[in-house]
Amino acid sequence: MMIESRDVKKIFNIDKPNQFIALNGISISIxxxxxxxxxxxxxxxxxxxxxxxxCMARPTSGRVLLFEREITSLPERFLADIRRKTFxxxxxxxxxxxxxxxxxxxxxxxxxxxxxxxxxKKRAMTLLENxxxxxxxxxxxxxxxxxESQRVAIARALMNDPSVIIADEPTAHLDTGLSHEFxxxxxxxxxxxxxxxxxxxxxxxxxxxxxxxxxxMRDGVVAGPDLQ
Amino acid sequence: xxxxxxxxxxxxxxxxxxxxxxxxxxxxxxxxxNWDISSGSELQLALERKTYLISTLISYAFGFQLxxxxxxxxxxxxxxxxxxxxxxxxxxxxxxNYGYPALILKIFNFIASGAWLILNYTDNRAQxxxxxxxxxxxxxxxxxxxxxxxxxxxxxxxxxxxxxxxSCCGALFSTEENGLGSxxxxxxxxxxxxxxxxxxxxxxANGIYFYRAGGKSGYLFFFxxxxxFIVSVEALISFISLYIYELPTHHCPFCIxxxxxxxxxxxxxxxxxxxxxSAVGIGALxxxxxxxSLENILxxxxxxxxxxxxxxxxxxxxxxxxxxxxxxxxxESY
Numbered sequence: 001m002m003i004e005s006r007d008v009k010k011i012f013n014i015d016k017p018n019q020f021i022a023l024n025g026i027s028i029s030i031x032x033x034x035x036x037x038x039x040x041x042x043x044x045x046x047x048x049x050x051x052x053x054x055c056m057a058r059p060t061s062g063r064v065l066l067f068e069r070e071i072t073s074l075p076e077r078f079l080a081d082i083r084r085k086t087f088x089x090x091x092x093x094x095x096x097x098x099x100x101x102x103x104x105x106x107x108x109x110x111x112x113x114x115x116x117x118x119x120x121k122k123r124a125m126t127l128l129e130n131x132x133x134x135x136x137x138x139x140x141x142x143x144x145x146x147x148e149s150q151r152v153a154i155a156r157a158l159m160n161d162p163s164v165i166i167a168d169e170p171t172a173h174l175d176t177g178l179s180h181e182f183x184x185x186x187x188x189x190x191x192x193x194x195x196x197x198x199x200x201x202x203x204x205x206x207x208x209x210x211x212x213x214x215x216x217m218r219d220g221v222v223a224g225p226d227l228q
Numbered sequence: 229x230x231x232x233x234x235x236x237x238x239x240x241x242x243x244x245x246x247x248x249x250x251x252x253x254x255x256x257x258x259x260x261x262n263w264d265i266s267s268g269s270e271l272q273l274a275l276e277r278k279t280y281l282i283s284t285l286i287s288y289a290f291g292f293q294l295x296x297x298x299x300x301x302x303x304x305x306x307x308x309x310x311x312x313x314x315x316x317x318x319x320x321x322x323x324x325n326y327g328y329p330a331l332i333l334k335i336f337n338f339i340a341s342g343a344w345l346i347l348n349y350t351d352n353r354a355q356x357x358x359x360x361x362x363x364x365x366x367x368x369x370x371x372x373x374x375x376x377x378x379x380x381x382x383x384x385x386x387x388x389x390x391x392x393x394x395s396c397c398g399a400l401f402s403t404e405e406n407g408l409g410s411x412x413x414x415x416x417x418x419x420x421x422x423x424x425x426x427x428x429x430x431x432x433a434n435g436i437y438f439y440r441a442g443g444k445s446g447y448l449f450f451f452x453x454x455x456x457f458i459v460s461v462e463a464l465i466s467f468i469s470l471y472i473y474e475l476p477t478h479h480c481p482f483c484i485x486x487x488x489x490x491x492x493x494x495x496x497x498x499x500x501x502x503x504x505x506s507a508v509g510i511g512a513l514x515x516x517x518x519x520x521s522l523e524n525i526l527x528x529x530x531x532x533x534x535x536x537x538x539x540x541x542x543x544x545x546x547x548x549x550x551x552x553x554x555x556x557x558x559x560e561s562y
Contacts, residue, residue, distance in 0.1 A: 062268045
């Protein structure tokens with residue numbers, strides 16, 4: 001298994017009146033080179049689980065294993081390295097940085113690696129061209145359409161050539177055509193040998209023919225069968 | 229006198245360090261009782277997160293501890309002008325019964341704190357907290373000494389009465405008198421020279437071998453490095469100081485701190501402390517060199533420490549030899 005979670009719990013505001021249990025003992029396995037969807041309504045814990053798997057948050061208890069290597073106990077400086085090299089993130093709002101160009105947005109995740117800027121530019125340009133956005137390289141992201149922004153966000157997630165793509169509600173702000181286009185892109189990335197994990201309650205995503213497994217979540221627990 | 233800025237800094241600093249270490253020790257006990265890296269329990273994950281905060285806290289506390297030795301030496305040296313009979317720090321420390329114990333405790337704690345910082349540095353390089361238990365054990369051993377030092381140091385400063393007539397270093401480190409200082413000063417010069425240069429040669433030879441081959445010779449380097457500190461201090465009192473002062477009977481280990489001698493004492497003691505801390509650090513790390521994740525990290529750190537220790541002692545040896553060769557004093561008859 002590529003990613004495994006063992007009895008993962010995440011509790012916010014522990015022992016306070018507003019204590020909230022976001023995850024309550026999640027044990028799942030996500031295989032490599034597959035497209036897995038975390039399905040569930042808002043508040044079911046999908047995003048929390050994704051952020052723990054993606055090393056962006058730590059669980060309150062439980063362990064997460066990446067390629068059989070335990071990662072929840074790792075100090076932040078090691079986690080940052082794993083996060084940068086292993087995971088590519090696509091966010092619900094895309095989280096592109098306004099005021100800078102598409103090309104610069106794509107280069108951002110690679111800056112901490114310290115590669116020469118000329119190499120970064122070349123790689124980012126190749127990615128933009130792969131997504132048919134070569135001519136938009138020098139355009140500020142505020143001038144891009146929804147579909148173009150989505151493709152820039154995907155290109156940015158691929159900048160460090162990650163083995164896992166994590167997408168949180170990626171189609172929430174897209175129309176049906178763009179949502180299907182997004183799933184086509186994910187299928188292509190899967191065929192390239194990447195593992196795709198998507199959190200979504202959009203039927204276009206979880207009912208897609210490209211999906212290999214669906215993990216249904218509700219109220220912080222795995223509600224449905226793991227269909228892999 | 230207690231309102232002297234450096235005294236206030238030392239007392240406040242040691243009180244703060246003591247409080248931080250008390251808190252860290254309580255956490256250390258919790259770590260030693262409950263630490264289980266294989267567990268994913270809430271407590272274990274909380275301990276893993278908290279250990280960073282505590283380690284950072286202790287690192288700063290021990291960082292101050294290292295600096296405070298030099299501040300203490302400087303303060304004691306500076307205060308000598310206020311006491312009748314005192315010519316340097318030697319006299320100031322003799323004003324009451326707490327001076328020399330405070331200095332000895334500060335030197336011991338300097339070396340112990342340095343060893344802890346090396347252990348912590350190594351632990352932070354590995355991914356699986358291999359030295360966490362060891363460094364909290366060491367912390368629990370060091371903490372009482374730091375607390376004791378804070379008390380002794382406070383007592384020393386609180387008991388400084390300007391009407392006390394103290395002894396000067398000429399009397400304390402005279403070969404004619406009795407006592408520890410005189411005993412150290414009266415050690416025969418030629419045998420001491422032979423011991424000093426033999427010990428330095430043995431340390432370098434063993435250091436080069438350990439640097440290249442690794443293995444268990446690191447334990448020998450630890451003993452040689454720690455022993456070299458004692459030998460060097462004795463050599464400094466016995467004969468090196470004579471060449472610096474260019475006086476055949478002046479063995480004081482403190483006058484070399486003064487501006488008259490270019491503050492060379494700070495450099496010499498600094499080198500000895502760096503050399504000894506690095507060697508003690510090697511001794512602290514040696515038992516863990518075959519421990520899982522440290523197997524790849526530790527050889528590099530041990531080599532670096534060996535090099536630092538050797539360089540520090542060699543520079544000390546070069547300065548001492550330089551003083552002997554270029555001093556106007558000749559001690560052929562000794």
